[in-house]
Structures are given as C-alpha cells and as structure tokens.
Amino acid sequence: MSGGTAAGGRSLGRAGVAPWLRDRGVYVAFVLLLVFNLIVTENFASIGTLTNLLVQVSPVLLVSLGLALVIGTEGIDLSVGAIMALASAALPLYLGYGWPVAIGLSLFVGIAAGLVNGSLVAFAGVQPIVATLALLVAGRGLAQIFTNGQLLIVTDPVVLALGQARPFGIPAPVIVATVAVAVVAFLIRRTTFGRYVVAIGGNRSASFLSGHPVRRTLLAVYAISGLLAAVAGIVATARLGASDPSNVGVLIELSAITAVVVGGTPLTGGRIRLAGTVMGALLMQLISTTFISNNLPFTWAQVLTAGIILIAVYVQKGRGAA
Amino acid sequence: MERANPVLEVRRGTKRFPGVLALDDVSFGLMPGEVHALVGENGAGKSTLIKVLTGVYQPDEGEVLFQNEEVSFSSPKESQAAGISTIYQEVNLIPLLSVAQNIFLGREPRNRLGLIDVPRMNREAREVLERYSIEADPKAPLTSLSLGLPQMVAITRAVSIDARAVIMDEPTSSLEAREVETLFGVIRQLKEAGIGVIYVSHRMGELYEICDSVTVLRDGKLVHSGPLSELSKLELVSLMLGRELDEVQKKGATSFGEEERASGGEPILEARDLTELPLLRGVSLDVRPGEILGLAGLLGAGRTETAKAIFGAGQLDAGSVKVGGREIRTGSPAAAIKAGIAFLPEDRKSEGIIPDLSVRENIVAAALPRLSRAGLVSEKAQDEVVERFMQSLGIKASGPDQPVRELSGGNQQKVMLARWLCMDPKVLILDEPTRGIDVGAKAEIQKLVDDLARDGLGVVFISSELEEVVEGSDRAIALREGAVVGVLSGDEVSERNLMGMLAEGGAEGGATDGKPENGKPENGKQENGGTP
Numbered sequence: 134m135s136g137g138t139a140a141g142g143r144s145l146g147r148a149g150v151a152p153w154l155r156d157r158g159v160y161v162a163f164v165l166l167l168v169f170n171l172i173v174t175e176n177f178a179s180i181g182t183l184t185n186l187l188v189q190v191s192p193v194l195l196v197s198l199g200l201a202l203v204i205g206t207e208g209i210d211l212s213v214g215a216i217m218a219l220a221s222a223a224l225p226l227y228l229g230y231g232w233p234v235a236i237g238l239s240l241f242v243g244i245a246a247g248l249v250n251g252s253l254v255a256f257a258g259v260q261p262i263v264a265t266l267a268l269l270v271a272g273r274g275l276a277q278i279f280t281n282g283q284l285l286i287v288t289d290p291v292v293l294a295l296g297q298a299r300p301f302g303i304p305a306p307v308i309v310a311t312v313a314v315a316v317v318a319f320l321i322r323r324t325t326f327g328r329y330v331v332a333i334g335g336n337r338s339a340s341f342l343s344g345h346p347v348r349r350t351l352l353a354v355y356a357i358s359g360l361l362a363a364v365a366g367i368v369a370t371a372r373l374g375a376s377d378p379s380n381v382g383v384l385i386e387l388s389a390i391t392a393v394v395v396g397g398t399p400l401t402g403g404r405i406r407l408a409g410t411v412m413g414a415l416l417m418q419l420i421s422t423t424f425i426s427n428n429l430p431f432t433w434a435q436v437l438t439a440g441i442i443l444i445a446v447y448v449q450k451g452r453g454a455a
Numbered sequence: 456m457e458r459a460n461p462v463l464e465v466r467r468g469t470k471r472f473p474g475v476l477a478l479d480d481v482s483f484g485l486m487p488g489e490v491h492a493l494v495g496e497n498g499a500g501k502s503t504l505i506k507v508l509t510g511v512y513q514p515d516e517g518e519v520l521f522q523n524e525e526v527s528f529s530s531p532k533e534s535q536a537a538g539i540s541t542i543y544q545e546v547n548l549i550p551l552l553s554v555a556q557n558i559f560l561g562r563e564p565r566n567r568l569g570l571i572d573v574p575r576m577n578r579e580a581r582e583v584l585e586r587y588s589i590e591a592d593p594k595a596p597l598t599s600l601s602l603g604l605p606q607m608v609a610i611t612r613a614v615s616i617d618a619r620a621v622i623m624d625e626p627t628s629s630l631e632a633r634e635v636e637t638l639f640g641v642i643r644q645l646k647e648a649g650i651g652v653i654y655v656s657h658r659m660g661e662l663y664e665i666c667d668s669v670t671v672l673r674d675g676k677l678v679h680s681g682p683l684s685e686l687s688k689l690e691l692v693s694l695m696l697g698r699e700l701d702e703v704q705k706k707g708a709t710s711f712g713e714e715e716r717a718s719g720g721e722p723i724l725e726a727r728d729l730t731e732l733p734l735l736r737g738v739s740l741d742v743r744p745g746e747i748l749g750l751a752g753l754l755g756a757g758r759t760e761t762a763k764a765i766f767g768a769g770q771l772d773a774g775s776v777k778v779g780g781r782e783i784r785t786g787s788p789a790a791a792i793k794a795g796i797a798f799l800p801e802d803r804k805s806e807g808i809i810p811d812l813s814v815r816e817n818i819v820a821a822a823l824p825r826l827s828r829a830g831l832v833s834e835k836a837q838d839e840v841v842e843r844f845m846q847s848l849g850i851k852a853s854g855p856d857q858p859v860r861e862l863s864g865g866n867q868q869k870v871m872l873a874r875w876l877c878m879d880p881k882v883l884i885l886d887e888p889t890r891g892i893d894v895g896a897k898a899e900i901q902k903l904v905d906d907l908a909r910d911g912l913g914v915v916f917i918s919s920e921l922e923e924v925v926e927g928s929d930r931a932i933a934l935r936e937g938a939v940v941g942v943l944s945g946d947e948v949s950e951r952n953l954m955g956m957l958a959e960g961g962a963e964g965g966a967t968d969g970k971p972e973n974g975k976p977e978n979g980k981q982e983n984g985g986t987p
Contacts, residue, residue, distance in 0.1 A: 325827045332820060335809035342768055342806055343820040343874065344792040403811045 155397050155448045159412045162395075162441065166419050174426050182422075184304060188372070190418040191306035192217070192382065194411060195365035197389040198317045199358030201410045204393050205321075206354055207334040207402030208254060208261035213362040213389060215272025216246045217382030220366030222276035224292070225285040225376045232291040240363050246272065247359020251352035265355075269386070276378035285376040296371025306368045313361060318407050330354060334402025388417050391438065395445040416441070460523050462487045462651045463508060463539065463620040468517035470503050477503040478514070479675040485620055485651040490642060492662045492683060493655045494695055495672035496754055496919060501655055504672065505622055508653075509541050510534040522619060540618035542609050542626055548597055550605075555580035555593035558612045583615045587641045606630055610638060614645060621645060622653040627661060628755065631733075639665050657753045658936060659688050659958055673697050688958035692753070696921055696954065720744060721780065723913040724796070724882045729764040729774035736937040737774075738764070742882060742913035747904065749928030750917040751953050757937040758917045759801050762884045765915070766798040767791040778881060792821060797875035801886035801917070803864070807871045810860035814852045815841045817859045818873045825878075844873035849899070865896025872903065883907060884915040889923065901927065921950045933957055 170177045196213045203210045223242040228235040246268060253264035287293065298305045321327040329350040332340040341347050362382070369381050394400060395416060396409025417438065424434040461484035470478040478500045485491050495501050506512045508519060510528025518525050521537060528534040531541065548557045555577045556563075564579065566572040580593035589607050597605055606626065613621055623642075627635050642665055645652055654666055662669070662683065669686065671679040671694045679686075679694050686694075722741040729738045738761050742748045752758045763769040765776050767787045776783050778794040791798070800806035809817055818841050819826055826836045841855050848869045852862055859870055868888065875883065885904065889897040904927065908914050918924050924931055930944040933956035941956035943949075 323832060324830050325823045325832055326830060328816065328820075328823055328832065331812060332809050332816070335811050336805070338806045339800075339809050340820070342766070342788055342798065342800055344789040345820070345823075346789065403809070 155445075156406070156409070158445070158448065159396050159409050159416055163412055163416045163419065166416065166423060170419070170423055170426075174423065177426070182426075184307070186415070186418055186422055187307045187310075188304045189422075190414050191304075191310040192365040192369045193385060193388050193392060193418065194310045194414040195313055195361050195368070196382075196385055197392040197410050197414050198313055198407075199361035200386075200389045201393045201396075201398055201405050201407060202317065202321075202330055202354045203261070203358050204390070204398055204400060205330045205334045205402050205405040206351060207337070207400075208351070208354070209390070209400075210250060210265045210355060210358045211262065211386050212246065212250060212265040212268035212272055213358060213365075214382035214385040215269050215276070216243050216359050216362035217366035217369065217385065218273045218276040218378040219243070219246060219279075220363035221370045221376045221381045222279040222378040224367060224370050225287055226279060228287065228289055228292070232289050235289070235292065236367060239367050240360060243359040243361075243363020243366070244356050245359070247356040247362075248352065250359065251355030254355060255348040255351035273378060280376060280378055282379070287370060287374055287376060292367070292371050293374060294371070296368055296373070306372065309364065309368055313364065314407070314411060317357075317361075321405055321407060326350065326353065331403055331405060334404070336403070389414070391442055392417055394449075395441055397445075397449075399449045400446075459486055461485055461520070462522055463653075464520040465504065465507060465514070466518050466520065468504070468507055468514040468519070470507060470512055471515050476675050478507065480517070481672065481675070481677045482517075483508075483670055483677070483680070485653055486668075487619070487651050488646050488649045489668060490646060490652045490654055490666045492666035492669040493653055493672070494657070494662070494669060494691070496695055498674070499672040499695075500675040501672055502624075503675070505541070505624060505653070505655070508534070509539055509622065535616065538617060538619040539622065540613040540616050540620070541622040541624070542606075542613045543624050548605055548609055548612070550598045551596055553594050553596055554584070554591050554600070554608055557597055557608055558583065558593075558615055560612070562616070583611055587611060587614070587644065588637055589641075604634075607634060607637065610641060614641060614650075618650060620651045620653070622655075624655045625657070625755075626654075627656060627658065635661070657755050659691070662691075663688065671695055689955055692954045692958040695753070696919075722777075723779055724765070724915070725777040725780075726761075726765050727775045727777075729761060729776075730772045731760060731764060731769050731774075732772055734760045734937050735764060735769075735774075738934065738937070738939055740915075740932055740939070742915055744881070744911045744913050745908055746929045747908045747914040747916050747927050749924035749931035749948070750915060750934060751921060751924045751931055751957065752934035753957055754919070755936075756934040756957075758934055759886055760937070761934065762798060762800075762886045762915065762917060765791070766796055766884060768798070792878065795879075795881035796884065797821075797878055797880035797882065798884045799868075799871050799875060799886060799888055801890070803867055803871060803891070808859045808867050811858055813856045814845070814850065814859050814862070814870055815855035817870050818844060818855075818877065821874050822877050840877045841873075844877055848873055848876075848903070863893070863896075865892035865899075868892050868896065868900060872900070876907075880912065882913045882915070884917075886917045887919065888916075889918065889920075921953055924948075924953065925950050 176182065196217070200210055200213065220239045220243045224235050224239045227238055250265050250268060253259040254261050295305050295309065300308070321330070329340065329345045332343070332345055333347055333350060337347065366381060370376050392413035393410050396411070396413030397406035398404060398410060420434050420437055424431055463485040465481060465483045468478055468481050481500065481504060483504060493501050493504065503512065507514050509531050510533055511531055513527065513529070520526065521539065526537065528537070549560065552560070558580045559576050563571045564575045577593045584591055584593065589611060591600060591604055591608065597608065600608070610626060626638060630638060642652055654662070656662055666683050668681060669679070669683040669691065670677065671691070673695065678697070720743060723744045724742040727739045729735050735757050738757065740748065750758050750761065760769060764771055764774065767785055767790055771785050774785065776785055778796060781794065783794045784790040809820065815837065819837050822840060823832065826833055826840065844850070845852070845855065850869045850873065851866050859867060862870065888900055888904070892900070901923070904914060904916065916924065916927050925948055928948055930942065931948045931953060932939055933941045933953055935957060943952055
C-alpha cells in the first residue's frame, strides 16, 4: 500500500514512497529483524541479550554521532577508527598520574587529531575524504608506536568502570553513549552551531554569503568527531581492560557511515537525522547479533549489510531526482 | 546575400527544452573567410545555436548544412572530424600534459610501430605555434604556463585541426591585451585561408575590430543579421537589449514610484577603487541613504563582481569599502553584514536559498547571531521574526516548516529579501532581484525596493533590464569591462544615455578612473563618448 500518502499530503503515490522509506525505513527494518529474532533466535527475549546489544553498539554509536555532524556538512571522516586507536594508546601512557590525566590526554589526542582533519578541510581546502584518509593510514601506526605494539593492561578502577560498571543495572558504555546522543541532539536542534552545520551542507555558498563562520564550523565539526571517537576509544579500552591499538575500532568508520546513511542522513549533507542514526547503528549491531547467535556464516551478514546500504543510497538518490 | 554559399548554416532551426523555447525559428549562415559576431544577452540562445551547429543538440525543427550538404552530427566529435572546431569559454585541456600533447590530443602522429611519434609531434606543434606567433614551449606542461596561454593553446589546437569553420565562445575573457592582439592575428590568418569564424563576445570594441558581420539573438529569436559596419554600437546594444532607441518614456511597466525620494546627506556606502583583476579595474561608487543607485552593464561588465566586492565575497586585489564613514574589512561577508550591508545574490539557487531547509531556517540564516544568546537559538525571537516577515512580504508557503525548494521563484526571492530585511540593513545590494520570477512578484519586489529606499535605506540595484534601472534609480552607473564608464543622475538617467555608455564607454576619460561625483558627472551624455 502507499505509505507515501501518510508521509505528507504534498507528495502522493510513487513519488511519496522513497521519502517515506528514507525517513522510516530504518525503523521498519529494525522492527522486522527484532520480530524475526524473537521468533527464531533462542534466548533472544532476555534482558541479557538486549543489554549486550546496547553495550556492543555503544562505540559504533559514539562514532556515528560525530560522523552524522561531519556528513551533515557534506564531509566525511574516515579516520575515526584510527583516532580510537590513538586515544586508546594514549590512555595508559600517563595513567600513573591518575585517571583524570589519562582520560584528559586521551580526549585531547582525539580533539587534536580532529583539528588536524578540520584544518586540512577548512583552511587548506583538501577534500574531506583525502584529508581524513591520511590519518586513517597514519593514525593506527602512530598508536602502535606509542605502545610499542604491545597490549597494555589497564587496571585503574575508574577507567575500568567506564567500560564495565553497571549503575542501576545499566552498563556504563550505554550511559556514556546516551549522554552523547543527548548532547549532539541539543547541538543540532538548539544551537546556532547546529544551524550552521546543516546550512553549510545544504548550500555552502549561501551559508558563506549569509555571514556564517564556515571555516570555524567545519573545524569544530571535525574536532567533535575526533572527540567522540576518542570517547569511543576509551570506552572500548575500558571494556577490554587493556589498550590494544592494533584491534580497537578497526573498520568502525564503515559501520558508522553505514549507520548514518541508513538512518536517512544524505551523504550530500544539509540534513541530519540523529534518531535515524541511532537506529541505524542499532540495526547494524542487530544484524551481526542475529547472524552470530544463529550460527550463520558472518559473511552473509556483510552481504545483507551491503544490500541495506544499496537500498538506503538508492532511496536517497530518488529524492534528488524528484 | 546569396552570392557565395555559407560554409556552415542553420535553416529555420528550432530547439525546445521543457518549458523553454531556446531557439525559435532561427536561420544563420557563416560565409567562408568571414568573421561573424554572435551576440545576445543571457538566455538569448547563443549557446543553444552553437550546440546545434556542433552536434551537441539536434534541432527539433530545421536543418544544419555544412559545406552545402545537410548534416546531422550526433556528437561534437563528429562535427569536429568534419571540420568544425570549437573553442569553449572554459578551457577544456588537460593541465598535466604538455602543450604539444594538448594540441594533438586524440590525433597524435604515429610512427611505423603505431606508437606516438613524440619528436614529430613536438616539431609540428612548434611549427603551428610559430605560425601564429604564440610564445610557448611545446614540451612544457600546460600547468607551467601563465594565465591566458592555455586559452591560446586551445585556440591553436582548434585551428591546427583542418577546420573549415571555427567557433570561438568568448575567447578573450581570460586574455590580456597583448594576447588579444595575438588572437586577432590568428583570426586574420584564418580569414585569409578562407575559414569562417563565429565569434561570441560582449566586448564591443573587439567586435568592431575583428568582425565583418553580426547576428543578434534575443529570447531565442533572431532579431538582426547583417554586416556589422552598417550598425552603430548604440544600435547594436539596443538590439541586444531589445530597447528601441527613441523609447525614452519615463513611467513604464515597472512598479517603481515616480516622485522623488528624499535622499541626501553623507554617503552611507563608499566603495573606492575596487580591483579584482581581470574582472574589476578600480570601481568606485557612493550611495546615500534613501537613494537607489542603479548599476548597468552588459554581461561580464563586472556588475556582480562589484556587488560581491562590496559585500566581501570576492578576493580583492585592492580597494576599500566604508559604511557610514567607517572602513570595513574587505573579504569577509560576516564583517560586511555586521556593518549593515545586505546582499541578495543573482543566482538564487546556487548562492541564495538553502533548498532543503525550511522557510523559517532560510529567513533567519543571516540573523542567527542576533537571535541567539550564548550560542543558543531563541525559538521565540526566531518565530516572531519569521511570522512578521512572512506576513509583511506576503510569502506564500504552507507554513514556516515547508522546505524552501518547494516554493515558487517569486516566493523564494521574498524569503531571500526577508533574510536580509530582518537584519535592519543600512545598505541593500540587489543583484538581479527580479530575474526569473513572475510578473506579479516582480512588481511587488520593485515596489518594496522603492518603499525601502523611502525609509532611508541605501540601495544598489543591479539589473540587466535597462528599463528597470532607469525607472528605479535616482542615479545610475554604467560599467564596462570592469570599470565605471559613466555616472548619470536625475533626468540624465535614461535608457538612451545608458545604452550609449554601454556601447561606447567614457572615452573622454573623466569617469573611467575617477570617483563618482554627485550631481555633475563629467561624462553624463552619451553623445560625448567618442570611439577610442
């Protein structure tokens, strides 16, 4: 049936299907997969499974939030996984001076990496994909130099709590991710910064001619993306109880970009669907969970993910033509 | 007329695009050994005609003849192989390849093994370059050449193909004076060789120097075709703009008020020596509160560049801008906005609206800093502004949440005006504010501009419709090739005077490099202008 009519009186029939799918598709897919699991997967309907899902999605979600902002400006950040590794590697280095110093340094490394990306994009005029590719390649190597390529055990109880504590039964990573979602949502909805972000992505010349601080905004967006990647890196390290820069956040940029795009934020910028992004991240995680818990070959999960990406991109393209 | 046969011809060509008749029953013939000027303003159909001739488009009706035979090129490649060479405005060469490689791109000389014969290619390239006195090393990569030379290489490439007809689309727009001379040398050689040249340009001086005949298009129709010498510059400009010479009626079809506005006092905007080579060569202008200053000029004369320079959106080589006597930082729209300048860009779609954002977000785009406290947007203040301006400007939308791309052109333009009026600007720069909107909205906007000036705003009004400039402005400046060629005020502001200045320019010198002087412009009447 035509769901398009429900989306808005203006667009009817065929023209309405694509926007509807774009805005709601990710929710529908998530619910369908959830129902499928409830029926098929054994022991799925348990609190344990669901919290586990949320814990596992937290790092991807944190990274996706930053990417949603970057993609909103018609940019991309490929270096988030490498920044996670850098932040993770920086964490144990000065842990001897106490957890505030360690975490502060870790976050600082993330912001600094983001500022490098942002400067290249905003001031040097390098294309975002190229600018962040450099750090994608260099970041993880640099992280391994920090740690001499070794796995460093983290024993500080406060740091570990960020990954393993469960206040009121809610895992700490889930709390961190939820707070981050709230902050980014606030940024997008209520601040001038949020307006600048979508205006730049929507029409950069118009934004510039409206007096918007285009370069400063771009710089800030990449810095925030770096910061959130660092938070994800800290959480991942804390969960593991060790800093493992060669494995933390590997290929997470792809999952995050997928989450953002599947959630309805167009790669051409100008609009950010934050709820969709959250749902997109959950969907990606649910797909892996489904395949793993049913002992299906994981390669098929990747094929399914690829299919979902194609649908998401096609649906957004349909909008452009209309 | 029919003594010799044209080398390239269109008979009764018509080309339609959805909603537009781009070419309407146009016949055009290029004689061998003739330099034929093709002129017209934006949207006149020049590009469409060229594309029909070169096989980019197929005409919906009519036929194309090349060397007396009906042809139907299905691509530019075919027409090029047949002997029609085109030089586009944007140089389409490959920057990292050498000059010789670019000249012979796609038709490189081969040796017996079928490989490219590099020494021969370089030798032949050198010969061609020398024949046309172009100083460039055939082996040098294109990127190493100075600005302008790549254009010359493109021209060399075009003429080194065994062409019978050469089409040049604004070939001089990136050339220096010396290079223009070289180009004219090339064209004269082509002429002698019996090759027909179609020459598209807006520079009157060049047309009269090099062209034999002229075809004028307007709104897709042929309005004139004949020898150029039979036409004065003034007549040519009036044909291009579609204004009769003796049509000097004041109160015409526009909605500008007739009675004088009270303008006076110190200038609210003073721009001095705005220079952005090669587009702007020292433009100066003043605007007083309550005054509408018209900016007239043909395509490429520097109207938009002047506006952008004042607003800080261009990269100036020199010049200063003062608002209310205070100098502002150039090169920053934010600084200009802060000082009270508002700028409505010409290209609404690519520089004005943010299509996917709502009417509300588009209206407050420039006002965000003043509608926010500590970086937080005040929803209340924002909605107040949006409601007030949607109402006062009569913006027709389903509501403030509707994406602005869904609005009509006229309503989008009102959204743009609202964006700037809610800033309480002191100076309003309008670049073609009535282009591409329907008649009703056009009249509304004209009236609004009039009212705004009455309220004491200084307005710079740019329009390619002379009628609008004349009826709207208290004073008018004519621009030509990036320089002020005349200033008119009061009753002197007439279509005839403006056209005269656009055609001839201020040859007497006075206003060309001087500051605009209020009241008595040195070179007000076009009759004074002589040929340089």
